[in-house]
Amino acid sequence: MYKFPDGFLWGTSTSGPQSEGVEPGDGKGMSNWDYWFQEAPEKFHNGVGPGRTSTFYKNYKEDIDFLEQTGHTTFRTSIQWSRLIPEGVGEVNQQAVEFYRDVFERINAKGIKLMMNLYHFDLPYALQEKGGWENKETVYAFRDFAATCFELFGDLVDTWFTFNEPIVPVEAGYLGDFHYPAKHDFKAAIQVGYNTQLASSMAVEACHRLNPDHRISVILNLTPAYPKSDSPEDKKAARIAELFQAKSFLDPSVKGEYPEELVQIVKDANALPEYTDEELDIIKNNTVDFLGVNYYQPLRVQAPSHTGDIDVALGLENYFDNYIMPGRKINPHRGWEIYEQGIYDIAMDIKENYDNIEWILTENGMGVEGEEKFKVDGMIQDDYRIEFIQNHLKELHRAIQDGANCHGYMLWTFIDCWSWLNAYKNRYGLVELDLETQEKTMKKSGYWFKELSENNGF
Ligand code: BGP
Numbered sequence: 001m002y003k004f005p006d007g008f009l010w011g012t013s014t015s016g017p018q019s020e021g022v023e024p025g026d027g028k029g030m031s032n033w034d035y036w037f038q039e040a041p042e043k044f045h046n047g048v049g050p051g052r053t054s055t056f057y058k059n060y061k062e063d064i065d066f067l068e069q070t071g072h073t074t075f076r077t078s079i080q081w082s083r084l085i086p087e088g089v090g091e092v093n094q095q096a097v098e099f100y101r102d103v104f105e106r107i108n109a110k111g112i113k114l115m116m117n118l119y120h121f122d123l124p125y126a127l128q129e130k131g132g133w134e135n136k137e138t139v140y141a142f143r144d145f146a147a148t149c150f151e152l153f154g155d156l157v158d159t160w161f162t163f164n165e166p167i168v169p170v171e172a173g174y175l176g177d178f179h180y181p182a183k184h185d186f187k188a189a190i191q192v193g194y195n196t197q198l199a200s201s202m203a204v205e206a207c208h209r210l211n212p213d214h215r216i217s218v219i220l221n222l223t224p225a226y227p228k229s230d231s232p233e234d235k236k237a238a239r240i241a242e243l244f245q246a247k248s249f250l251d252p253s254v255k256g257e258y259p260e261e262l263v264q265i266v267k268d269a270n271a272l273p274e275y276t277d278e279e280l281d282i283i284k285n286n287t288v289d290f291l292g293v294n295y296y297q298p299l300r301v302q303a304p305s306h307t308g309d310i311d312v313a314l315g316l317e318n319y320f321d322n323y324i325m326p327g328r329k330i331n332p333h334r335g336w337e338i339y340e341q342g343i344y345d346i347a348m349d350i351k352e353n354y355d356n357i358e359w360i361l362t363e364n365g366m367g368v369e370g371e372e373k374f375k376v377d378g379m380i381q382d383d384y385r386i387e388f389i390q391n392h393l394k395e396l397h398r399a400i401q402d403g404a405n406c407h408g409y410m411l412w413t414f415i416d417c418w419s420w421l422n423a424y425k426n427r428y429g430l431v432e433l434d435l436e437t438q439e440k441t442m443k444k445s446g447y448w449f450k451e452l453s454e455n456n457g458f
Contacts, residue, residue: 002397003457009113009408010453011074012430013363014056015120015164018417020080021055027093029086030125032132033420036180048423054415054433054440057099062440063415064106069442070430071450075107076362076410078117078164079153081124081145088124089141097152104156115362116153117161117219118146118203121169121179121420132181133169133192136274139199146203150210160207160216161292161362162200166249167193167221175315178421186312187271194273197252197283204286218253219292219362222246224345225299228323233303237320240265241301244316254291254354256284265319269310291350294363294412295343295392297336300325333369333426338388340395347399347406358405364392365412367419367426371443380432380443389445390458397457411449415440 017033030038037049056063056077067075081088083096107114119142127138146162173179174189200218207216223245227238243262251259257280266272302323310318329338343361350359366388374380389411400406416429424435430446433439452458 001457002393004397004409005400005407006456007407008456009074009360009410010449010456011072011076011112011115011408012070012411012414013076013115014413014415014417015078015117015122016080016083017050017078017120017122018413018419019054019077019415020057020083021053022051026057026099027083027086027095028080029082029088029093031080031082032123032125032128032180033121034082035125035128044421045423045425048418048435050418052423052435053418055438056415059438060099060103061106064103064110066415066431066440066442066446067107067112068110069450070414070446071453072112072414073453074113074115074408074410075414076115076117076161078120078122078161079149080122081119081142082122085124085145085148086126088127088138089144092148092152100153101156104153108156113158114156115159115161116149116157117164118142118149119162119166120164128180133195134188136195139195139202142199143202143206147206147210150207150214154211154214157214160203160211160214162203162216162218163196164219164292165221165294166196166200166218167245170196171245171316184313184315186269186315189315190266190271191273193248194275197249198279200249200253201283201286204288205282208286215289217288217290217292218249219294220246220249220253221294221296221363222250222346222349223295223297223299224342224349225301225320228300228302228325231303234301237303238299238301240319241299241316244319245299250291250354252283253288254357256287269312269318271312288357290407291354291357291359292362293346293350293359295346295361296364298339298342300328300337331366331368334367338391340391343392343395344399344402347396347404348402351403351405356403356405358407360408360410361396361406362410363412364389364409365428367422367428369426371427371432379441382443382445385443385445386448389449389452393458 033050041047169179170193225238225241227234301320366385413428415431416427416433432441
């Protein structure tokens with residue numbers, strides 16, 4: 001038996017842009033994703049854009065009933081900035097206020113602890129046009145958006161998050177091609193990362209001031225980086241990968257400052273962002289109350305093949321290369337390595353190096369393509385998902401036995417939802433969605449998750 005501590009939270013996570021659907025006429029503004037889809041629909045799997053989701057915006061009353069049927073004691077989604085404040089700053093969309101208040105009241109009425117994230121990769125396009133996260137104006141706009149949310153919904157939300165996986169838009173949008181604006185610019189990437197951290201710290205400050213009884217955090221994808229060998233070159237590469245991909249937000253969020261080693265690397269690359277001492281004080285004085293941790297896959301790292309002078313166009317490849325470990329266990333649909341022990345290693349890092357701060361596993365999950373082929377008598381028999389969750393929970397359980405301060409497990413995701421460029425390619429839900437009819441059906445894992453929650457273990 002794997003029993004979890006009393007009061008351990010069981011739930012799922014989703015996000016506004018991935019579940020609500022766009023409802024023209026209800027005052028929602030355009031986000032960076034809506035814009036990108038309009039400009040380049042061919043980039044999106046099967047040409048399915050952010051308007052075609054599980055349409056939680058329309059069907060939330062029935063959808064919320066599934067939270068009970070799947071045994072949720074907690075649930076996370078996000079407020080879409082472009083729905084609440086269509087231009088990013090200024091006027092608040094009253095229809096959005098009514099929508100979110102009704103959703104939150106209904107979830108509260110079921111006794112489910114509501115966790116609310118403020119930014120899940122979705123920027124109002126009006127701000128993107130002015131430079132997006134490269135421009136400090138976006139930082140102040142985010143602070144004001146966050147304060148508006150605390151004032152409008154503080155009575156209904158239990159726990160707040162500022163950003164989901166803030167490193168992802170930095171890497172995917174400024175060092176790669178998976179998020180808008182898809183440019184390769186190392187210096188811009190560093191500025192965007194810094195500005196995002198500053199915005200997060202400012203939101204923490206606003207929450208503590210406006211909602212002093214509430215707790216607030218950030219959600220980080222803490223991919224551990226494992227070196228290919230014990231050679232000093234591979235170990236150094238893994239250390240740098242970890243600094244960029246995990247510690248760049250973890251240290252300022254929890255400790256209030258950037259790791260010295262990382263600052264030096266950025267300095268050497270001539271890529272220090274524009275900052276002020278007042279801003280660094282804001283980061284220093286507004287650390288998170290606990291942590292949200294997403295875990296899907298580890299990083300396997302080797303020394304970079306590029307040597308010599310830093311080539312700014314190369315970005316992170318100046319410092320490390322990823323490699324595919326022979327014999328690794330892999331989710332063939334998503335292409336991601338499955339390595340359950342990563343959870344344990346993250347837990348021990350938090351315990352040893354971050355004062356054992358309290359944390360919640362806010363995302364972990366298995367995306368599967370063509371799930372309908374696993375349907376028997378009208379229900380998807382997703383034993384592979386149950387096994388995936390169990391195997392990860394065993395490592396989480398071991399970590400808790402060894403002192404990890406983890407208070408909950410949240411699966412990605414609740415009802416199959418839309419996902420960025422992959423759209424509906426991979427399904428993650430406890431509840432199946434028929435995209436054409438909007439019919440929703442519990443998967444086997446949905447029933448199993450309820451038992452898991454009721455037994456507080458398996
Ligand atoms: C996380 C994101 C989610 C979700 C998930 C699954 O990184 O926070 O938004 O998309 O990954 O990833 P994907 O849908 O790309 O397979």
